[in-house]
Amino acid sequence: MLNKQKAIQNLDEIIKKVEFARLQVSQHKIVQIVGVSKYNTSDDVANVYKAGQRAFGENKVQELKQKQEELDEYPIAWHFIGTLQKNKINNLIDLNPILMHSLDSLELAEELDKKLKIKNKTMNCLLQINSAFEDTKSGVDPKDAVEIYKIIQEKYTNINLKGVMSIGTHSDNKEDIIESFRLTKKIFDQCAGAEICSMGMSGDFELAILNGSNMIRIGSGLFKI
Ligand SMILES: *Cc1c(COP(=O)(O)O)cnc(C)c1O
Numbered sequence: 001m002l003n004k005q006k007a008i009q010n011l012d013e014i015i016k017k018v019e020f021a022r023l024q025v026s027q028h029k030i031v032q033i034v035g036v037s038k039y040n041t042s043d044d045v046a047n048v049y050k051a052g053q054r055a056f057g058e059n060k061v062q063e064l065k066q067k068q069e070e071l072d073e074y075p076i077a078w079h080f081i082g083t084l085q086k087n088k089i090n091n092l093i094d095l096n097p098i099l100m101h102s103l104d105s106l107e108l109a110e111e112l113d114k115k116l117k118i119k120n121k122t123m124n125c126l127l128q129i130n131s132a133f134e135d136t137k138s139g140v141d142p143k144d145a146v147e148i149y150k151i152i153q154e155k156y157t158n159i160n161l162k163g164v165m166s167i168g169t170h171s172d173n174k175e176d177i178i179e180s181f182r183l184t185k186k187i188f189d190q191c192a193g194a195e196i197c198s199m200g201m202s203g204d205f206e207l208a209i210l211n212g213s214n215m216i217r218i219g220s221g222l223f224k225i
Contacts (some may be wrong), residue, residue, distance in 0.1 A: 001044065002225050007044075007050070014205075014222060017205070018205070021206040031214055033215075034079050035048055035056045035219075035223075036059075036081065036219030038057075039223065042066075044223055056077070056078060056079065057080065058082070059083070061080070064080060064092075065091065065095055078097050078098060080102065081101045081102055082102055083104065083138050084112075086108070086111055089112055089115050090115055093123065097123070098124065099125070099162065100124065101125075102138065102165065109125075109152045109159060112156070112159060121158065122159070123158070123160065124162050126161070126165040127152065127163075128165045129145045129164055129165070129187055131168075131180040131181070131183040132166070132168065132170065133180075134169070145164070145187045145191075146187055150192070161191075161194070162195055164184060164187060164191065164196070165196075165198035166181075168181055168200065168201070168204045181213065182211050182212070184199055185197060185212030188212065196214060198215040199213040201216070202218050
């Protein structure tokens, strides 16, 4: 179990690295940290919360629901970052995530919008882009991303598109990782009104920030014991 002292130390370490990276880009650059709690218990999340972290993300609807219930006493901003199955859409809507990072196809957008309209609700979402060109990763093809972004904005009016998300190339080659981040940033810059560029995880968040990320998703680095 992650104790409070270690949680403070982990968060401190991440913040220092984020500061160092963001100041290389600009003094005015703001980077938001989302703690990814998918491999951890609610007690661990509570300790990271007490260390000062306020935003957390889960990649499974059921897990998000359980953590929300168990951590009900804390004003946590909950993000959803995982692949959303069509049969879980209504459940996710009911959980009111502050941001859904993983809108990964037009079909999902259509289905989500339909169900949002029935419930008379809206959801903040990011378009997930497969900038790593990996079959194992979800997301729209980079060459179609700007077009799809526009279609969702115009057609699916109960979805509030806030920007883009991608998972960096899984590689030991720094250049490959940088290339995937740059591609996502380029698409981000072409999407009208996009504010959030969610990229970077424990292993690559500094590279992500240096290449345009303004929201990072940190799991193992924040919860290590
Ligand atoms: C698990 C996960 C993360 C966090 O990964 P770490 O390497 O543990 O920081 C970030 N984003 C997504 C989409 C994830 O599934």
